[in-house]
Amino acid sequence: MPCFTRSDLTTLFHAFAARMADERTFLGELDGEIGDADHGVAMANGFDAAAQALLRAEGSGQGLAGGFNLAAQELLNAVGATTGPLYASALTRAGEVFGEVASVPLARLPELVIAICEGVERRGQGKPGDKTMLDAWGPAAHVAARGLNASVGPVVLLREAAQAAAKGAEDTRAMMAARGRAARLGPRSIGHLDPGAVSAAALMDVLAEWARHHEEIA
Incomplete structure (x- = not known):
């Protein structure tokens, strides 16, 4: 049975960091429309810092919870504004869910989506519809929870969750921002994608x- 290990957490975060680096300019442009244009830089720098810290800690005997907590601290240190604390809370919640073990069955990986959503909700006190990252993480977590209850395989389930996140991010175009810097724009925020939701959908992808790749090579 394929597993998700502490070493896998490192490779996953390097994949996150690479995608955020690729999306850096685009996310900055989106944020420039309704915010302060720093979301791309923040996400790229934050996930790179987390990935590098996880790599340095390889071989130390650290389990999954320790890895998630390390990534949370690095993101908190590297990312300002609200994004850093929100993702730090999300990853801390993931550490609580997975525990200090060396590995878990890959079938449990969709629980990460639910944990991230719970952590963001707990820290930000927001909800889907506010035009934030929760408009991507919320639908993805709903799909993940439903699929876990129905015993859907992790690869299929995560792809369905990613599709839900992408749709949720696109749906923010029609929303008026209720939180964050964009909320100051009021109705003028309508017609713009929320950069936090777009980056969340990219992470989900x-x-x-x-x-999918991990299951193929396992």
Whole structure:
């Protein structure tokens, strides 16, 4: 049975970091329309810092919870504004869910999506419809929870969750921002994609693709 290990966490975060680097300019442009244009830089720098820290800690005997907590701290240190604390809370929640073990069955990986959503909700006190990253993580978590209850395989389930996240991000175009810097624009925020939701959907896409590749080579 394929597993998700502490070493896999490192490779997953390197995949996250690579995607955020690729999306850096685009996310900055989106944020420039309704925010302060730093979301691309923040996400690229934050996930790179987390990935590098996880790599340095390889072989130390650290389990999954320790890895998630390390990534959370690195993101918190590297990313300002609200994004860093929100993802730090998300990853801390993931550490609570997976525990300090060396590995878990790959079938449990969709629980990461649910944990991220729970952590963001807990820290930000927001909800889907506010035009934030929760408009991507929320639908993805709903799909993940439903699929886990129905015993859907992790690769299929994560792809379905990624599709839900992508749709959720696109749906933010029609929303008026209720939180963050964009909320100051009021109705003028309508017609623009939320950069946090777009980056969340990109991370969800990476997770789905990573799981597909991992299952193929296991």
